[in-house]
Amino acid sequence: MSPSLHPSLDLHTDVLIVGGGMVGLTCAVAVASAGFSVIALDRAPIAVQLDAAFDGRVSAIAAGSRRALEGIGLWNHVLAQGNVAEPIRDIRVSDGESLAFVHYDSRALARDDSRARAETGQEPEPFGHIVENRTIRTALAARLLELPNLTVLAPAEVASVANEPSHAVATLADGRRVHAQLVVAAEGKESALRAARGIAVTRWSYPQTAIVCTIAHERPHGGVAHERFLPVGPFAILPMTDDADGRHRSSLVWTEKTALAAAYLSLNKADFDAEVARRVGDFLGTVTSIGPRWSYPLSLLHAERYTDDRLVLIGDAAHAIHPIAGQGLNLGLRDVAALAETLVDAKRLGLDIGFGEVLARYERWRRFDNVLLAGITDGLNRLFSNSFTPLVLGRRLGFRVVNRAGPLKAFFMRHAMGLVGDLPRLSRGEPL
Numbered sequence: 139m140s141p142s143l144h145p146s147l148d149l150h151t152d153v154l155i156v157g158g159g160m161v162g163l164t165c166a167v168a169v170a171s172a173g174f175s176v177i178a179l180d181r182a183p184i185a186v187q188l189d190a191a192f193d194g195r196v197s198a199i200a201a202g203s204r205r206a207l208e209g210i211g212l213w214n215h216v217l218a219q220g221n222v223a224e225p226i227r228d229i230r231v232s233d234g235e236s237l238a239f240v241h242y243d244s245r246a247l248a249r250d251d252s253r254a255r256a257e258t259g260q261e262p263e264p265f266g267h268i269v270e271n272r273t274i275r276t277a278l279a280a281r282l283l284e285l286p287n288l289t290v291l292a293p294a295e296v297a298s299v300a301n302e303p304s305h306a307v308a309t310l311a312d313g314r315r316v317h318a319q320l321v322v323a324a325e326g327k328e329s330a331l332r333a334a335r336g337i338a339v340t341r342w343s344y345p346q347t348a349i350v351c352t353i354a355h356e357r358p359h360g361g362v363a364h365e366r367f368l369p370v371g372p373f374a375i376l377p378m379t380d381d382a383d384g385r386h387r388s389s390l391v392w393t394e395k396t397a398l399a400a401a402y403l404s405l406n407k408a409d410f411d412a413e414v415a416r417r418v419g420d421f422l423g424t425v426t427s428i429g430p431r432w433s434y435p436l437s438l439l440h441a442e443r444y445t446d447d448r449l450v451l452i453g454d455a456a457h458a459i460h461p462i463a464g465q466g467l468n469l470g471l472r473d474v475a476a477l478a479e480t481l482v483d484a485k486r487l488g489l490d491i492g493f494g495e496v497l498a499r500y501e502r503w504r505r506f507d508n509v510l511l512a513g514i515t516d517g518l519n520r521l522f523s524n525s526f527t528p529l530v531l532g533r534r535l536g537f538r539v540v541n542r543a544g545p546l547k548a549f550f551m552r553h554a555m556g557l558v559g560d561l562p563r564l565s566r567g568e569p570l
């Protein structure tokens with residue numbers, strides 16, 4: 139993709155999106171697909187994100203998020219890249235080395251669901267799909283090119299934003315000015331626009347680092363995602379598609395004490411693989427790491443408000459959570475779906491899309507879901523990274539109860555699929 143560098147000093151657009159990560163660019167695509175003119179900018183060239191060395195993670199794209207990506211013409215660009223999206227058919231959550239576990243089965247959920255029963259002959263909808271982040275970024279880069287009302291400026295940075303009565307004026311570091319009705323901050327955890335408006339955040343660092351790598355294994359994974367709660371933190375084995383040579387693959391998200399992570403990361407391959415095999419166990423047969431090892435320090439962040447004059451926060455700029463449940467990006471994608479719908483509805487009513495009441499609707503809509511997930515993921519991480527005996531016994535009992543309680547289990551499954559609560563139209567599979 140060749141990002142356009144606009145020659146004129148003054149640019150005019152409906153929406154300016156600052157931050158071209160997965161959430162910012164998805165927002166750009168969603169809002170432009172709905173007919174608004176959009177300028178999206180990032181401080182790094184977009185091509186940098188497509189490099190294999192940029193991001194070694196996969197994302198669990200929940201069913202509701204997949205529907206939204208379909209609705210904005212992005213999912214077909216994911217699938218166009220080949221066999222790249224592995225359906226998650228089962229989720230198995232277990233407590234350390236104990237026999238306590240909860241098994242979530244998407245087929246069982248479909249059997250219980252009367253609508254799914256009516257759709258005879260259809261494959262039950264999986265919980266979601268595991269897709270490499272690089273694949274999502276490549277799909278975004280391809281989709282951007284299809285939207286003539288979307289301009290990407292990268293590399294570019296905002297030096298300051300001033301508000302006029304009818305629009306905001308963002309002055310870029312190179313002197314260009316972008317006149318926009320609405321500015322969207324999507325610059326991730328360290329959002330400069332959020333800081334410039336004095337929006338406070340609640341934040342803390344976990345004493346944990348996520349070690350991420352891909353493994354090849356002898357036996358197929360059968361579409362099962364494993365979340366194992368080990369004493370130092372969660373250990374996830376996420377099913378990926380087989381590679382071009384037919385090797386079975388999974389992605390690991392191994393949460394480790396930060397003080398020990400560097401030592402594990404610097405092990406030679408044989409020793410690293412032995413540590414991996416010890417944690418994975420033998421159900422996948424022989425396991426070997428392939429490709430680079432990655433590490434991500436973990437923290438929680440939540441902004442005290444998501445809006446200011448002609449400004450909204452989305453994605454990690456508004457909230458960042460522990461990856462224990464693979465939901466951070468899904469929350470950001472629900473922000474995008476809710477914001478796009480809010481703007482479309484405002485436009486249909488003839489309202490200014492930067493109007494405070496319009497933005498307040500977006501904030502009211504998204505706050506509960508985001509706070510809830512931040513609380514759940516933080517609570518789970520604390521509960522399970524603990525070897526206090528009464529807690530251990532209590533949570534093992536909890537596993538048995540949940541595993542047998544049909545309705546509770548079904549609720550958790552729908553939640554993991556992103557199909558619970560006041561869903562935006564895109565997440566329900568409806569047009570904007």
Ligand SMILES: Cc1cc2nc3c(=O)[nH]c(=O)nc-3n(C[C@H](O)[C@H](O)[C@H](O)COP(=O)(O)OP(=O)(O)OC[C@H]3O[C@@H](n4cnc5c(N)ncnc54)[C@H](O)[C@@H]3O)c2cc1C
Nearest residue numbers: 157159160161181197198325326453454464465466467468
């Ligand atoms: C180990 C790990 C595993 C995860 N797994 C999952 C998962 O399975 N499922 C899931 O849903 N979520 C997962 N997440 C969470 C998910 O990765 C994040 O929530 C998501 O990537 C956030 O995207 P974003 O676009 O909001 O922010 P970012 O990815 O941080 O992007 C911000 C962008 O803004 C740009 N930028 C920053 N500052 C400026 C500036 N001043 N001017 C211009 N541009 C700027 C940056 O260059 C960057 O491109 C995981 C997270 C981790 C750490």
